[in-house]
Amino acid sequence: MGKTKNIQSVERAMQILELFEQGNQEKSVKEIAEYLDLSKSTVFGLINTLNNLGYLQQNEENAKYSLGTRILALGNAVSSANLLAQKAHPHLQKLSFDYQETCLLAVEENGFVVYIDKTESPGSISINTRIGTKKELFCTGVGKCFLAFLPPQTANNIIGLGLRKVTPNTIATKAALAEELHTIHENGYAVDREEYELGISCVAAPIFNKQGDIIASLSLTGPTGRIQSIPLSQLAASLMQTASAITKDMDI
Amino acid sequence: MGKTKNIQSVERAMQILELFEQGNQEKSVKEIAEYLDLSKSTVFGLINTLNNLGYLQQNEENAKYSLGTRILALGNAVSSANLLAQKAHPHLQKLSFDYQETCLLAVEENGFVVYIDKTESPGSISINTRIGTKKELFCTGVGKCFLAFLPPQTANNIIGLGLRKVTPNTIATKAALAEELHTIHENGYAVDREEYELGISCVAAPIFNKQGDIIASLSLTGPTGRIQSIPLSQLAASLMQTASAITKDMDI
DNA sequence: CACTTCATTCGATAATATTGAACGTCATTC
DNA sequence: GAATGACGTTCAATATTATCGAATGAAGTG
Numbered sequence: 044m045g046k047t048k049n050i051q052s053v054e055r056a057m058q059i060l061e062l063f064e065q066g067n068q069e070k071s072v073k074e075i076a077e078y079l080d081l082s083k084s085t086v087f088g089l090i091n092t093l094n095n096l097g098y099l100q101q102n103e104e105n106a107k108y109s110l111g112t113r114i115l116a117l118g119n120a121v122s123s124a125n126l127l128a129q130k131a132h133p134h135l136q137k138l139s140f141d142y143q144e145t146c147l148l149a150v151e152e153n154g155f156v157v158y159i160d161k162t163e164s165p166g167s168i169s170i171n172t173r174i175g176t177k178k179e180l181f182c183t184g185v186g187k188c189f190l191a192f193l194p195p196q197t198a199n200n201i202i203g204l205g206l207r208k209v210t211p212n213t214i215a216t217k218a219a220l221a222e223e224l225h226t227i228h229e230n231g232y233a234v235d236r237e238e239y240e241l242g243i244s245c246v247a248a249p250i251f252n253k254q255g256d257i258i259a260s261l262s263l264t265g266p267t268g269r270i271q272s273i274p275l276s277q278l279a280a281s282l283m284q285t286a287s288a289i290t291k292d293m294d295i
Numbered sequence: 296m297g298k299t300k301n302i303q304s305v306e307r308a309m310q311i312l313e314l315f316e317q318g319n320q321e322k323s324v325k326e327i328a329e330y331l332d333l334s335k336s337t338v339f340g341l342i343n344t345l346n347n348l349g350y351l352q353q354n355e356e357n358a359k360y361s362l363g364t365r366i367l368a369l370g371n372a373v374s375s376a377n378l379l380a381q382k383a384h385p386h387l388q389k390l391s392f393d394y395q396e397t398c399l400l401a402v403e404e405n406g407f408v409v410y411i412d413k414t415e416s417p418g419s420i421s422i423n424t425r426i427g428t429k430k431e432l433f434c435t436g437v438g439k440c441f442l443a444f445l446p447p448q449t450a451n452n453i454i455g456l457g458l459r460k461v462t463p464n465t466i467a468t469k470a471a472l473a474e475e476l477h478t479i480h481e482n483g484y485a486v487d488r489e490e491y492e493l494g495i496s497c498v499a500a501p502i503f504n505k506q507g508d509i510i511a512s513l514s515l516t517g518p519t520g521r522i523q524s525i526p527l528s529q530l531a532a533s534l535m536q537t538a539s540a541i542t543k544d545m546d547i
Numbered sequence: 548c549a550c551t552t553c554a555t556t557c558g559a560t561a562a563t564a565t566t567g568a569a570c571g572t573c574a575t576t577c
Numbered sequence: 578g579a580a581t582g583a584c585g586t587t588c589a590a591t592a593t594t595a596t597c598g599a600a601t602g603a604a605g606t607g
Contacts, residue, residue, distance in 0.1 A: 047339075047340065047343050049344040049347055049348070050304050050308070050340050050341060050344045052302050052304045052305050053304050053305055053341060053344045053345070054344060054348065056302070056305040056308070057345075057348050057350065060369055061368075061369070063369075063372055064368050064369060064372045065372070087299075088302050089302060089305060091299050091301070092301040092302045092305045092306060093305070093309075096301070096306065098309065110372055110373045111373075112373065112402075112404060112409045112411060112427060113427065114366075114369050114370055114372075114373050114427070115370055115373050115374070115409075115410075115411060115427035116313075116316050116425065116426070116427025116428065117312055117313070117315075117316060117366050117369070117370060117427070118367055118369060118370015118373070118426070118427070119370065119426040119427050120315055120316045120317070120366075120425070121362045121363075121364065121366050121370070122367065133415060133416065136388060136392075136414075140388075140392070150364075152364060157364045157367070158367075159364065159367060162388075163384070163385065164385065173368065173371050173372070174367050174368070174370070174371040175364060175365065175366075175367035175368025175369070175371050176368065
């Protein structure tokens with residue numbers, strides 16, 4: 044596997060891009076050099092390369108840099124590499140439209156959920172989960188779906204990575220979690236009651252392939268009050284129905 | 296500007312990622328080495344680094360590589376860096392929903408249009424324009440909007456880059472283009488009659504900032520027959536109305 | 548069981564990334 | 578309006594580091 048040492052300049056270049064991931068404001072060469080603890084000239088060389096290639100772009104006014112549009116092409120290639128995101132997207136859109144809330148799609152990767160798609164309705168409050176974000180499984184609705192429907196051995200390995208209180212509501216003991224997962228397995232959907240972020244709740248459902256393995260999970264997420272105002276049975280039914288429609292659409 | 300030489304390993308790493316942009320199938324080390332005409336071991340070093348960082352991922356089965364989810368986070372950061380894409384998205388969604396066709400959002404960059412957002416309706420045929428794609432201005436609906444509403448000097452510079460027949464319908468002479476742009480300027484919207492791709496037509500409208508400068512352009516795109524079945528005046532009105540709603544939402 | 552094919556590792560080498568210092572430009576301050 | 582400072586960019590020297598060809602090992606094929 045990955046035992047060989049990383050190529051330094053490539054690693055640094057990617058670190059620079061990653062600095063823009065959050066609070067993606069323009070950054071100066073100096074700032075970046077300080078963040079990464081490198082000399083200005085080293086950083087300039089890297090930035091200049093990324094700029095020439097279109098992955099960064101320079102604001103002529105103040106000479107600062109921000110992410111370039113070239114990245115969009117790559118980002119898009121990932122999702123369309125993903126038959127899942129492609130086929131699921133319209134379904135998420137419909138859910139967002141019907142309930143006027145944010146809809147998220149996630150897959151499991153090395154013991155984390157990774158959000159790979161998101162739709163919002165014009166009226167919905169923007170949920171701060173960004174596409175590409177990783178979260179632990181035990182504290183999110185989509186994550187608990189994976190824990191409940193992944194092979195028990197796999198799920199236990201992941202749980203073995205550790206539990207912790209993210210909010211006061213997080214289910215952080217193995218016993219309580221086991222019970223919760225049992226319920227989820229019986230119901231076919233999961234509820235997150237402010238377990239990852241206070242004020243935010245969600246209902247999530249697993250997406251299976253034709254063989255019945257869980258391949259993804261989708262959720263409707265929003266401010267607790269508004270989510271609770273939707274009859275749970277109705278919302279859960281919508282999610283599970285959408286999940287199975289996605290399975291059909293994917294043809295795998 | 297970018298006069299300094301690019302850092303070789305970074306440039307090569309990005310080239311590798313770009314190989315996956317189209318027909319994003321899994322690729323072997325060997326294949327990539329052949330494409331780029333580099334030694335296998337060099338390519339392996341680069342790939343291994345990108346893999347370790349999450350920008351590529353390896354299929355355990357066949358040892359081949361494909362794009363990793365880490366890129367999604369970056370791609371998403373670009374669009375949310377973009378106030379425009381953020382504010383415009385719900386409006387595009389509504390258009391797609393209302394007309395059951397693909398809706399595209401583009402900005403101008405160095406004489407090209409770059410598509411920065413796209414929405415599709417569940418029923419719509421997938422248009423093969425990907426987010427991040429660059430196209431010349433003169434042969435697309437969104438591009439012609441830019442040529443018609445950019446400052447004449449800027450537009451002429453871009454036209455000076457050259458015209459060519461992309462399809463038999465492409466407007467490829469300066470005189471004909473000038474007339475077309477005049478019409479677009481008068482109407483406030485542009486029509487692409489299979490000028491970029493046979494069988495595909497679109498209607499596009501410019502998006503302005505509060506000062507009246509064009510900052511983007513949006514289009515409804517689809518198979519010619521279906522686009523023509525919508526009354527042009529109605530569709531054009533929808534697009535222009537959406538464009539001005541986006542302007543209001545953006546508050547710039 | 549030989550024979551390919553390919554991913555991965557290794558070691559030597561030369562090419563290349565890195566660095567600190569220097570330069571030039573712009574803005575601010577006195 | 579000269580002087581200062583801040584910062585992006587260039588430069589040349591150096592040592593680190595990326596690169597390459599060859600070697601290894603695993604997996605598959607006849």
